[in-house]
Amino acid sequence: MSPLLQGIATILIGVGGCVGYFYGANLLLDRVIFPPRGRDPGANISRANAVRPWLFLAPAMAALGLYLVYPVVGSFWRSLYNRDGGTFIGPGNYTDLAADPAFRTAVFNNLLWVLVVPAASTFIGLVAAQLTDRIRWGNIAKSIIFMPMAISFVGASLIWKFVYANEADIGLLNAIRAALGFDDPLDVIQIPFWNNFFLMAILIWIQTGFAMVILSAALRGIPDETIEAAILDGANPLQIFFRIMVPQITGTILVVWTTITILVLKVFDIVYTMTGGNFGTQILPSYMMSYMFKDDGRATAVAFVIMLIVLPVMVWNIVQARKEMR
Amino acid sequence: MPGHAGRKSGLVWAVHLSVAALVLLWLLPTVGLLVSSFRDRDQISASGWWEAPLPVEQTYRVRTDPGAAVERDGRVILSGNVFDSEDSAGAGRVTGFGVTGRAPAEFAPGESAGLRGGGRLTVARDGSFTAEAEAPFGRRGPTIYFEAETPPKVTLDNYRMVLGADGMDRAFINTLTVTIPATVIPILIAAFAAYALAWMEFPGRGLLIAAVVGLLVVPLQLALVPLLRLHETVGIGQSFMGIWFAHTGFGLPLAVYLLRNYMAGLPRDIIESAKVDGATDFQVFTRIVLPLSFPALASFAIFQFLWTWNDLLVAKVFLPAASETKVMTVKIADDLLGSRGGDWGILAAAAFISMAVPLAVFFALQRYLVRGLLAGSVK
Numbered sequence: 001m002s003p004l005l006q007g008i009a010t011i012l013i014g015v016g017g018c019v020g021y022f023y024g025a026n027l028l029l030d031r032v033i034f035p036p037r038g039r040d041p042g043a044n045i046s047r048a049n050a051v052r053p054w055l056f057l058a059p060a061m062a063a064l065g066l067y068l069v070y071p072v073v074g075s076f077w078r079s080l081y082n083r084d085g086g087t088f089i090g091p092g093n094y095t096d097l098a099a100d101p102a103f104r105t106a107v108f109n110n111l112l113w114v115l116v117v118p119a120a121s122t123f124i125g126l127v128a129a130q131l132t133d134r135i136r137w138g139n140i141a142k143s144i145i146f147m148p149m150a151i152s153f154v155g156a157s158l159i160w161k162f163v164y165a166n167e168a169d170i171g172l173l174n175a176i177r178a179a180l181g182f183d184d185p186l187d188v189i190q191i192p193f194w195n196n197f198f199l200m201a202i203l204i205w206i207q208t209g210f211a212m213v214i215l216s217a218a219l220r221g222i223p224d225e226t227i228e229a230a231i232l233d234g235a236n237p238l239q240i241f242f243r244i245m246v247p248q249i250t251g252t253i254l255v256v257w258t259t260i261t262i263l264v265l266k267v268f269d270i271v272y273t274m275t276g277g278n279f280g281t282q283i284l285p286s287y288m289m290s291y292m293f294k295d296d297g298r299a300t301a302v303a304f305v306i307m308l309i310v311l312p313v314m315v316w317n318i319v320q321a322r323k324e325m326r
Numbered sequence: 327m328p329g330h331a332g333r334k335s336g337l338v339w340a341v342h343l344s345v346a347a348l349v350l351l352w353l354l355p356t357v358g359l360l361v362s363s364f365r366d367r368d369q370i371s372a373s374g375w376w377e378a379p380l381p382v383e384q385t386y387r388v389r390t391d392p393g394a395a396v397e398r399d400g401r402v403i404l405s406g407n408v409f410d411s412e413d414s415a416g417a418g419r420v421t422g423f424g425v426t427g428r429a430p431a432e433f434a435p436g437e438s439a440g441l442r443g444g445g446r447l448t449v450a451r452d453g454s455f456t457a458e459a460e461a462p463f464g465r466r467g468p469t470i471y472f473e474a475e476t477p478p479k480v481t482l483d484n485y486r487m488v489l490g491a492d493g494m495d496r497a498f499i500n501t502l503t504v505t506i507p508a509t510v511i512p513i514l515i516a517a518f519a520a521y522a523l524a525w526m527e528f529p530g531r532g533l534l535i536a537a538v539v540g541l542l543v544v545p546l547q548l549a550l551v552p553l554l555r556l557h558e559t560v561g562i563g564q565s566f567m568g569i570w571f572a573h574t575g576f577g578l579p580l581a582v583y584l585l586r587n588y589m590a591g592l593p594r595d596i597i598e599s600a601k602v603d604g605a606t607d608f609q610v611f612t613r614i615v616l617p618l619s620f621p622a623l624a625s626f627a628i629f630q631f632l633w634t635w636n637d638l639l640v641a642k643v644f645l646p647a648a649s650e651t652k653v654m655t656v657k658i659a660d661d662l663l664g665s666r667g668g669d670w671g672i673l674a675a676a677a678f679i680s681m682a683v684p685l686a687v688f689f690a691l692q693r694y695l696v697r698g699l700l701a702g703s704v705k
Contacts, residue, residue, distance in 0.1 A: 006503070006566060008506075010507040010566075010567075010570060011506060011507045011510050011511070014507055014510065014511040014514075014570075015510060015511065015514060018511065018514040018515060019514070022518055022608070023608070026606070026608045030606070049607070050528065052522075052526065052607055053522040053526040053527075053528040053531075054522075054528070056518040056519060056521060056522035056526070056607075056611075057518070057519050057522045057523075057534070059515045059518070059519070060515050060516060060518070060519035060578055060582060061519070061534075063512075063515060063571075063574055063575045063578055064537075064538070064541055064575065064578050064579065064582075066553075066556075066575060067549055067553065067571070067572065067574075067575020067576060067578075068541045068544050068549065068575060068576070068578075068579065069541070070552065071544075071548045071549035071552045071553060072544065072548055074551075074552030074553075074556075075548040075549075075551060075552055078551055078552055078555075124348075128345075128348055131341050131344055131345045131348070132345055134338075134341055135338075135341055135342060135345060137345075138345070141345050141348070141349050143689070143692065144349050144352050144353050145348060145349065145352045146692070146696075147352070147356075147685070147688065147689075148352070148356075149632070149688065149695075150632055150681070150684040150685050150687070150688030150689075151356075151636070151681055151684065151685070152635070152636030152637075152638070152655050152680060152681070152684070153636065153638065154636075154638055154655040154658050154659050154677075154680070155636070155655075155658075155677045155680055155681050158359065158658065158663075158673055158674070158676075158677040159355045159356055159358070159359045159677065160355060161673070162355065162358045162359055162362060162375070162670070162674070163355050163358065165670075167371070168374070169371060169372060169373055169374050170370065170371065170374060170375075170670060172354065172355070172358060172374070172376070175374050175376070205352065205355070208352075209352075210699070213696050213699060213700075214699060214700065217700050237337065262542070262543050265545060266545050266546055266547070268638075268639060269638045269639065269655075269659070272638070272659060273638075273658075273659050273663065285545075285547055285639075288547055289639075289642075292550065292551075292642075292643065296551050296555075299550070299551055300548075300551045300552070302547070303545065303547040303548045303550065303551070304548065306545045306547050306548070307544070307545055307547075307548055310543050310544070310545055313543055314540050314543040314544075317539050317540065317542065317543055318536045318539050318540050321535065321536060321539040322532070322536055325532065325535065
């Protein structure tokens with residue numbers, strides 16, 4: 001069977017199965033297990049209603065448990081074993097990692113990514129939101145800045161390969177350099193340390209649109225009175241923006257910031273496509289992929305390190321969500 | 327404000343200019359790729375894409391055929407046109423020629439150059455050349471180097487090449503195969519869960535919502551090894567089935583979170599009056615909540631679609647490495663960048679084939695995407 005047919009069959013089976021499950025389980029609950037009959041129909045109805053939420057939740061909980069909760073434990077457990085999982089070596093993988101200079105480079109670079117990318121995306125997004133909101137063709141501008149959201153990281157990397165290319169006849173950057181009178185083309189991907197920033201530029205390019213869209217909505221939510229009052233008090237546009245508007249949307253800025261931070265911690269495509277982790281550009285996710293399929297113990301240990309870095313963000317997210325629900 | 331008119335308009339100009347600069351910065355890289363994908367491979371390396379509408383100066387080398395030489399007045403004369411050769415076919419204008427590879431444009435068209443083996447060579451602007459010598463040219467004719475201006479070529483060759491020989495057509499179908507089930511199934515599962523979390527009373531609800539928010543953050547990387555091993559134990563292994571499950575699992579937290587936020591914001595009286603009228607939860611969900619949640623459902627569908635279409639990591643791990651199951655991102659990152667790293671036209675065409683569908687979806691459904699984003703993150 002061709003994969004496409006298989007896919008269509010899966011949709012039918014999957015969707016049919018889901019609908020069938022929900023419908024059937026409900027029917028079963030209402031008609032067979034706790035029918036509203038017998039000695040005490042009221043009690044049966046309330047019993048059925050106590051079970052029903054779990055019926056609705058069951059598939060999602062099973063999938064979440066299996067694909068996201070179990071791996072946290074499973075990965076940690078696996079990281080205590082050697083390469084092929086045969087021998088328990090305790091924290092051996094972690095001490096090996098700590099001793100590996102490549103791992104330290106990856107951690108350092110990852111920190112750079114986490115510091116630079118969310119900050120830059122949020123800041124440029126905020127500025128773009130404020131600027132595009134004030135002009136007539138702002139919506140078109142927004143669409144264009146938002147567009148990279150639809151492009152894969154691999155595609156975006158390719159796009160930027162054309163900008164960074166070493167030859168002045170292909171790379172836009174080197175063409176500009178040549179136009180300014182520099183003779184030697186510069187391979188920006190190979191400049192130690194700074195090449196990290198050229199890779200980050202790609203992710204910033206992708207993520208700015210996301211920040212812009214959300215922040216622009218938040219900016220529009222600011223009551224006009226506060227801004228009018230500031231204008232009457234003689235504040236200039238910059239003061240209005242940074243002292244009046246930005247403080248009122250701090251909450252949204254933080255949400256955007258954390259969302260992009262999480263993304264940065266998961267992304268590996270850009271480094272993988274652009275440099276393959278060479279020239280000192282390794283980050284943890286790409287470092288992990290270099291051990292994937294080769295050394296499960298090492299790979300899971302790196303994954304767990306990533307998890308540890310994400311943990312504070314996770315706690316912050318949960319605290320924030322609980323605050324909102326109250 | 328009177329009295330500030332001049333300053334104000336200056337500021338407006340500054341705003342227009344900075345937005346224009348931003349837009350240019352965001353658009354130019356992509357335009358470069360698009361233009362390159364339609365250019366001839368030799369022209370790509372000869373001039374930048376920003377010069378694509380201009381003729382390209384390229385250097386060629388042509389071997390002449392000594393068999394075509396004729397003898398006249400005791401001299402051997404060999405004539406022809408440099409553009410007749412296969413490498414340099416196509417109309418053009420000679421801008422310079424030479425007899426050594428080191429100085430391929432030493433002489434202007436119409437000038438006469440001394441050949442190394444004796445004799446003289448002239449190449450005219452239109453490409454016709456004459457070489458004459460005292461003695462026959464021997465087994466090999468003189469080699470002519472020349473520089474010519476070739477008019478810009480717009481070609482679909484790159485696309486033809488990528489779709490045919492490089493197997494992107496197969497990868498395209500594979501990507502579709504991965505994406506569609508992985509988009510449809512999580513929506514259904516998540517919608518029921520979101521309804522339960524938004525509108526049903528049961529102990530532990532707050533805890534479950536917090537758990538979903540926490541799971542939004544779990545790095546995919548953790549899941550790779552344990553689940554791949556699990557899939558192998560269960561017998562799924564690396565397969566389409568496996569990647570559907572994986573994408574479903576990984577997409578669920580966002581789906582549940584977005585949909586719950588949206589559903590919780592629906593007006594309470596509609597749902598309560600339906601319940602008073604005797605509707606069961608199942609009916610309330612399918613008849614009222616689901617249709618009302620369409621914007622959120624659409625938004626998540628777009629998200630999940632873009633995410634699965636553009637994914638590289640999950641596909642690399644959960645699909646077999648064989649070329650008949652590769653999706654486009656893997657194909658580009660692993661095959662094309664490796665073997666065709668310098669073939670810019672092919673790479674550009676491949677990238678555009680992989681971008682076409684998500685870009686179309688994005689521009690068609692942008693409104694829903696934005697609405698969903700806002701429902702999920704701005705309070």
